[in-house]
Amino acid sequence: MQKGYIFIALILLGFASANFYEIDKEFTLSTFDSRAVSSWNLVGFQNSVTNVCGGVSVVGGPNVVATGSMTKTFNTDFDLTSINILFDLYLFDQWLSGWEGGRDQQSYFKVLVNGKQVHQLGSDYTRQLHKDASNICGQTTPDRQTHVSIQVPVTGRNFTVSLQANIAGNNPSLASWGIRGFYILTSYGANNAKTVVSELSNDSQFDVSNWTSSFKNAVSSCPNKILGGYKNAGSGAWATRKLTNLPPHSFLTISINAFFVDSIDTNDSIVFYVDGKIVHEETRQYFLSSQNICGAGWADNVNNKFVFQVPHFTSTAEFKVYVNTDQGSDDESFGFRDFSVSVDSPCPIIYEEANQQGRAFSFCGDIPNLKLVGWTKPIKGIYVPEGYAIKVYVDSQFKGKRFKVSKSNFNLTGQEYKLINRAFNIDVNETKLRRNE
Template sequence: MNIFILIAFILINAELLKIHEEVKESFEGNNGWTIKNGKVQKEFCNSKIVFGGFEGQTIMSKLLIVPKHSYIKLSLDIVSQHQRGLVNIYLDHIEIQSVYVQQKCSENDYYVSTITSEFNHTGASIILVINGYAEEQDYKWGFKNLEISIQHCPQSCQVCDQGDIVEQCQIWKSFQNSWTATHKNLMGQDGWVSINGISGSSKCGGVPLIGGYQKFGQNQGLSKIIKLQPHYKLRLLVLWAKIDSWDNEYGLILFDGIQVWNQSFNLDNGYQIKVCGNSEPKYHTLFRRVDITVDHTGDQVKIDFLSTLDQGSDDESFGLRDLQIFYASCPDQCDMCRGPSSNDCIRCSNNLFQSMQGCNPLPYFYLLQSNFHYDKFTSSEGWILKQSQQSTIITDCQDKTIFGGYGVLGVGGIAEKQFFIPHHSQLRLQITLYKIDSWDGEIIIIEIDDEMIWDSSQYQYNEGNLCGTDYPDKLIYLDLIIRHEKQNTLLRIRSNLDENSDNESWGFRDFSLMYDVSNIVEIEDAFEYLLSLGILIIISFI
């Protein structure tokens, strides 16, 4: 064995912490297991107690809450009448298939097989599923000496992967932790909205779920809009329970209307014996652990848990639990970014200006007007729409309102406003622009006094399906400084769209207009300086 691999193996195992053990010397009742097609009997093997008496078609499941971790080691002794065991063992969706040591029990003709397995794992819990698969009616099996150990995440890390050092996993900050209860009656939806489905929880074997059998089927699921701190990545962990007759249909997770995860399932995907659902035994169950990381920015995200199921929830369904969402934060003084460094900043905080050197103050700009900064607004605040395609001038986009938008500003649409600006030499314009639906190379144009000062040809980032129809939309966060001196000024925003606003449209919000008074300040500063000199002269003469 390579010496470096050996050292790594020793280090990993040296850091493992035992978090669970059972059936060492005794057990009580079902020992927390949910058992189907069988019941517990006390057995013995080599003078040690066995949690057993289970039959060939018995299946049992158990939920264990675990600390933050990246690695799991599981070991147990399977005791059965068959030399090959005829028992399946799963941790979540992972089947344990490690090589095992075998011997015979001294009291009877049973065999004991010691099984050990290690693998990478993250999540708020683990789900153990054990089932027999012998056809003989008198076949018996059980287990003893179950042990589970984990490798903890580095200190101060809220989630981690195997091998992470602190600097790697410390970027993740937790902001959502839902559906982790160990009892069905304590499982709340935590603000998530059921889509066409039946709200509430269910239980699948020993596992409480949000949704599940007879709750989430065709055209049903969960949705929520979540406010976020400035960030550039999101990481989502969740347990997806596939239940019953899926036939090449997909579980889906969407961020802002864009698929970030999909997984197809068949009716026979899952454990050998059915855990929950309807009465059809050939429809299997599977607890699938999901871990996805997505580039994302913005001050909110809309998350949907959906499927492509085409039957009701009594025929095919899904449930969820152990939702954890983490974000990687933007650098200081940055409200929006595409990475961790200051050069990745898209929009600075505290009205700082983004330049090649990062976010910097511009002390001589005074605010002239600020419009449409509330999440929800109802007034046009003096803006005029021309050639809009309906009487509505304010529309909803995700969880905010925008001026214009879907169905309003399409081909020929214009938004404009007249401003009177005090003496100045420069203007600073801030605005959030929305390009909605099927844009194909077209641009938004901003004009001042009929002269184009900016267009959106260099801004092509897709932000998700925020509003309108099913096309991906674009957000543009603009902070622009231009030379300008005219006091009575017309600001116009338009596009070169060539289709109606029900196919492609635009709108905006978060508008601010500032003007530069640096020349005035310089004169005032000079006057104050001369005045201070005069005062000094007077004092010196006295």
């Protein structure tokens, strides 16, 4: 029998599982082909189904899909109350939405759950946010990479997700879309999430000292205090908040109460970033509200609580809010309050460097060979969620002697360093072992 340590799935000790359970995790490898999409029903896809863009594979992309959809039904063995859907969305080339060139382009990306629309996003090619983006693939024109994160009430043990796009002209060589890093999470077991920030919720102690912004004045009222607001946070305005000393985690959950003031149109959005990457976008229309609460004479859309998640591993993070409107701050403005961030770690995490530094990778199932996910360097640290353990077998096919890892270690050395790496089929010879390389 072939020797060599083989890693197997987690053991649950008691009932101390992390708050978020991964129902699905797809399209996270650096490269994949059409076989990765075999369980989905694709409509409107052409040619190779997948594409390589910016050095990584995406489902869809230039010359693959414009107007089209991908749909899949998911099943669980326990009852659901809600799900969280997360994925990276790419809007390639001349993706127009809203009123452009004298006509309504009507190009939108939508998410449906059980046939009901739960999210919609458009992107104007001529708007500054898109024009400032870099070219990823396709034409030599800017592309936008964004992130979708939505929470949807779901009951029962199965549900269907459909990702759909309607692109004016329906020519994938001119405008297309793609996705990667697709997750579906749900709450399951004990809540081990840790709140690391909770602020801007008390009008008498509305402390904005941790925020840096381009707002003309930091605080206004609508009628409660908000950061930004009328004549303060208009087109191109931004605010940032840095987070440090975060505990081990594989997801950030961000909650914020958003205020859309005055004549916000369908092609206006508020964009949220973490570490320079878009993690969420929201649009609101002024006419959806029937009351003028603050600002000028238009109706306002206030008290919008957004909760979104993003895969994240490092001990620091920078959160940013960007106002993506196209008129002055006395016509369209934005503000927010009730900001909170929590961290969650539903699965073990391995680190490329000691003390949670360098590249990180989270896993919830069997991984006999890390090369399958593009990882070749030795592991210097490992995080094991409370209540879990990892079984490692000496022989292939999960047989022979085994040992158990039930505690985190962010600075692996000696025999444990050697065994953990060999468990993931990473050979560390004696020279490397002595040097801890």
